[in-house]
Amino acid sequence: MDRSKLIFGNEISRKAYKKAVKTKAKFIDKYGDDSDAVYHLAEVEAPAVGKPLGVRKIVIGKESTCKFDDKSLVIGNIRMGFGHYRISMAIASAAHAMGYTPYWFDLHSFKEASCGKIIAQQNELYSLGSRLSQRFSLFNKIVWEPLNSEGFRKLTYNSSDQKTAELMTAVFKELPKDIPYVATHVWPSQAAIHAGLTHVVNAVPDNWPMALHLSEGAVHAVQTPSAYLGYRALRGMDKKRQLKPMPKEAIAYTGHFIDHELVSNIEADCQKRINRVNSKKPVRWLMSVGGAGAQKEIFITVIRKLLPAIKARKAVLFINVGDHSKVWHELVAAVPQMKPFLHEHFDDFDETASFCEGAYSGEVSGIHAFCHSDIFAAVYSTNLLMRCSDVLITKPSELAFYPIPKLMIKRVGGHEAWGAIRAAEIGDGTYECSTPAETAAMIDMIQHGRDIIEKMCGYILDAKKTGIYNGAYRAVELAVGKNK
Structure with missing residues (x-):
């Protein structure tokens, strides 16, 4: 036919x-x-x-x-x-x-x-x-x-x-x-x-x-x-x-x-996040740069916003730029103030995996950037980093559906809007923060009101019980x- x-x-x-x-x-x-x-x-x-x-x-x-x-x-x-x-x-x-x-x-x-x-x-x-x-x-x-x-x-x-x-x-x-x-x-x-x-x-x-x-x-x-x-x-x-x-x-x-590794470890990963909140450990932020390398201005806003907390050891920032090394160099040029706190993990997936394994139970500080020219490593690095992070900063594309507390930044295309709506209704993510100023305000609220992370973890656990993450x-x- x-x-x-x-x-x-x-x-x-x-x-x-x-x-x-x-x-x-x-x-x-x-x-x-x-x-x-x-x-x-x-x-x-x-x-x-x-x-x-x-x-x-x-x-x-x-x-x-x-x-x-x-x-x-x-x-x-x-x-x-x-x-x-x-x-x-x-x-x-x-x-x-x-x-x-x-x-x-x-x-x-x-x-x-x-x-x-x-x-x-x-x-x-x-x-x-x-x-x-x-x-x-x-x-x-x-x-x-x-x-x-x-x-x-x-x-x-x-x-x-x-x-x-x-x-x-x-x-x-x-x-x-x-x-x-x-x-x-x-x-x-x-x-x-x-x-x-x-x-x-x-x-x-x-x-x-x-x-x-x-x-x-x-x-x-x-x-x-x-x-x-x-x-x-x-x-x-x-x-x-x-x-x-x-x-x-x-x-x-x-x-x-x-992924199975994320679904099967939801309880353990959420408990780690809740423990860090209750013991007043630095909030671990993970920022994922999308496949098209768009939204550079928002990423710059996020880095500048978190820098004071990073300096005070109250926040840690993981940045995965995927295979977009050019985007990373532009970010460093735009925010040179982050260089003293910067650790780069480039094109060594075994080292990236080892870092994530150590960070899961150990202590971390500063800003850690990840970039891999291999597309498999570029994408899967975010999966590894999610397990040792407290909040994921992402546009409301496919990552909007993942079982980690999420801050939703501005979408790239109207089709993504309902990804943020889904996360906000389940409770495992924010609504879409459509401007850099709104994104910065949400960072402030989560950084200083850590109960939000604990609440989102609770909603993630509830969602797992109903099979929402079993697709x-x-x-x-x-x-x-x-x-x-």
Whole structure:
């Protein structure tokens, strides 16, 4: 069936369909059509997460060396920011804890294939848009916010993506059709369906229903009850007509996609935080720089705000800039006053892991910066740092769903707004602090009113009891057929 013409029983207009066909044709003109090509799949140990999570990374090789069995689970993903890799790591962690071998299948990394070339171009555009939205308020208001909240919401957008995803199937030919497969971005999900895979779970990010994330033929795993209703109804995806809803078999509410190491240690980690609060230890702040490297001005505000408390040994700041070394150098140039308190942990993941292990039970002081050129280490470092931190400072993207007290800074794109709403309602995070001044005020309140950290830890413990953080396990169960 042509999934660009009919989406969950809703017919796409001839005009929108012709546009989707034209978009596909443009990509063919630029990158070619490798639908008839055969790419041999080989496997290597994934960096950073290979040993602790048993992750095998699928690469294109000269011959086929992947040995799949009934305990294999493929995680289809791309790098677009850090969020989709973060969800992939959560799925891999859960799968490993459940006795499966997770295979990392990154369409973006297949540079020689059409899928890798197309996704690389789209990723560059998205990263540019994210950065521009933070630099120019008019661009953010007129272009970026509407695009991310309403543009990607349209059913016609899904029609165009479905047609483009037809060009991404060549790399799937050596995957068994019935292998359990969890996609953490819609393109790997759509491509898997077009390639004939039969056990596909589409792990949907964020908390704002958008047609962008639809992949008919897959089971849509969503993280919140409100997302379930919104996707089930295809809410707002066509302003001119009432759409037929998504059938119940196509969607499941799973809970938040969180790594096994974090979920299984929630009680211990929260107790550590509460103990530090009660013994008046320095508050440990963790600031995560997003995948697009946006929001530099807010990061500068945070560092300047915390410097007096850091000097007085009443606060500690961990900064993970991911693989954005340029952003880090800009931050140091903007706030040179932090240099006397600064410790850099760059491109040595073993040292980063060792530091986090020591910090978990030991004492720390000053400012600790982390940067890794390897994307796996760049993303997973935040996971390690969360366990030894008291408060995470983050935009309300995928980290908004994690079980740690959170200060939500300004979003990058309208689709992220409901991530902050979800955290604020559960109680494990603040509402979105939309200006640097509001962010600074919230830092003051948490730093001096430490009862907030204890309250948030209490809400995290309550949420765990109801299974809110079990989404990664449930997504795996859906893929392997244990939970219909």
